[in-house]
Amino acid sequence: MPSRRRTPRLPAIAPRRPVERGRTDSATLTRPCIIDSDTSFLKPPARQQRTIQRPVRLTGIGYWSSKDVTVEFRPALPDSGISFVRCDLSPVSRIRARVDNRIDTPRRTTLAKHGQAVEMVEHILAALAGLQIDNCEVWVNAVEMPAWDGSSRAAVEALLAAGTVTQEAPRDVLRVEECLRVGNDEAWIQAEPSRVPGLTLRYDLDFGGASPIGRQVLELRVGPQEFCREIASARTFILESEAASLRANGLAQRITYQDLLVFGPDGPIANPLRFANECVRHKILDMIGDLALLEVDLQARIFAYRSGHQLNAELVRQLRGLCTAEVRRKSA
Numbered sequence: 001m002p003s004r005r006r007t008p009r010l011p012a013i014a015p016r017r018p019v020e021r022g023r024t025d026s027a028t029l030t031r032p033c034i035i036d037s038d039t040s041f042l043k044p045p046a047r048q049q050r051t052i053q054r055p056v057r058l059t060g061i062g063y064w065s066s067k068d069v070t071v072e073f074r075p076a077l078p079d080s081g082i083s084f085v086r087c088d089l090s091p092v093s094r095i096r097a098r099v100d101n102r103i104d105t106p107r108r109t110t111l112a113k114h115g116q117a118v119e120m121v122e123h124i125l126a127a128l129a130g131l132q133i134d135n136c137e138v139w140v141n142a143v144e145m146p147a148w149d150g151s152s153r154a155a156v157e158a159l160l161a162a163g164t165v166t167q168e169a170p171r172d173v174l175r176v177e178e179c180l181r182v183g184n185d186e187a188w189i190q191a192e193p194s195r196v197p198g199l200t201l202r203y204d205l206d207f208g209g210a211s212p213i214g215r216q217v218l219e220l221r222v223g224p225q226e227f228c229r230e231i232a233s234a235r236t237f238i239l240e241s242e243a244a245s246l247r248a249n250g251l252a253q254r255i256t257y258q259d260l261l262v263f264g265p266d267g268p269i270a271n272p273l274r275f276a277n278e279c280v281r282h283k284i285l286d287m288i289g290d291l292a293l294l295e296v297d298l299q300a301r302i303f304a305y306r307s308g309h310q311l312n313a314e315l316v317r318q319l320r321g322l323c324t325a326e327v328r329r330k331s332a
């Protein structure tokens with residue numbers, strides 16, 4: 001029988017001062033190295049896989065489509081990963097959350113297989129990855145995931161209410177041993193070795209001094225506690241001009257200033273910040289969701305400068321390719 005363990009309750013939200021360290025490093029472009037997907041010689045943070053104890057359901061509205069959506073998280077077997085199941089289709093369509101199934105769409109992460117898609121999956125993936133829930137089916141009755149408040153908080157609260165189960169199978173870990181960077185001088189993301197156990201993320205958000213968002217830098221080690229406390233409640237954000245443009249194109253018709261952070265010249269409109277540096281925290285939330293498409297834990301430091309979903313996915317793609325090569329080499 002699997003041992004059962006509940007994850008802790010989501011801690012209360014407490015606005016914190018921005019944490020700024022260091023500067024933007026120049027790239028060290030070296031040949032990428034890698035990997036331990038064979039867990040037999042892993043040091044911590046190797047761990048057992050986890051799923052949820054029981055199904056849990058919640059509803060919301062899609063940002064882009066403005067449609068009502070119901071999502072149900074269901075337990076899943078070891079090594080089955082995260083799958084989205086479009087139950088509004090007949091037969092249902094199952095799409096595994098892996099980078100091979102990612103397609104490019106503006107400002108969000110979309111997965112597609114056999115002509116069917118699920119959109120805006122990144123905040124749900126971040127909730128699952130942040131809580132170290134590796135195997136889960138996400139049943140959904142629409143193409144677009146609910147927006148909730150623009151963060152992962154609703155999904156995290158639902159998953160914590162469902163409880164977690166430790167499973168027999170070990171979780172694979174990818175150990176990054178040399179620097180690997182994608183992007184250009186304007187925006188990039190790199191994976192590099194880390195002496196700190198587990199995954200450390202650093203994001204450098206730079207909208208320039210004239211913007212109400214400005215520059216925000218945050219670095220933290222990511223575990224379930226840190227994710228719940230520091231990241232899960234950070235909401236997505238948009239400039240007022242971008243919001244007006246989306247509305248003019250018929251999108252986001254049911255979305256209000258309370259459903260995400262809309263930045264005017266003087267800051268967020270009619271919606272107080274949860275953290276002084278909420279924007280950079282949300283960029284880290286997005287990174288966690290995008291990195292989940294790798295389907296293994298990382299022993300690494302990931303450093304991003306103005307990176308978005310597309311660059312994040314490109315890094316995952318390259319890391320995934322090296323993982324696969326390593327697995328092939330070991331089994332040869």
Ligand SMILES: [Zn+2]
Binds near residue numbers: 122285
């Ligand atoms: Zn986001």
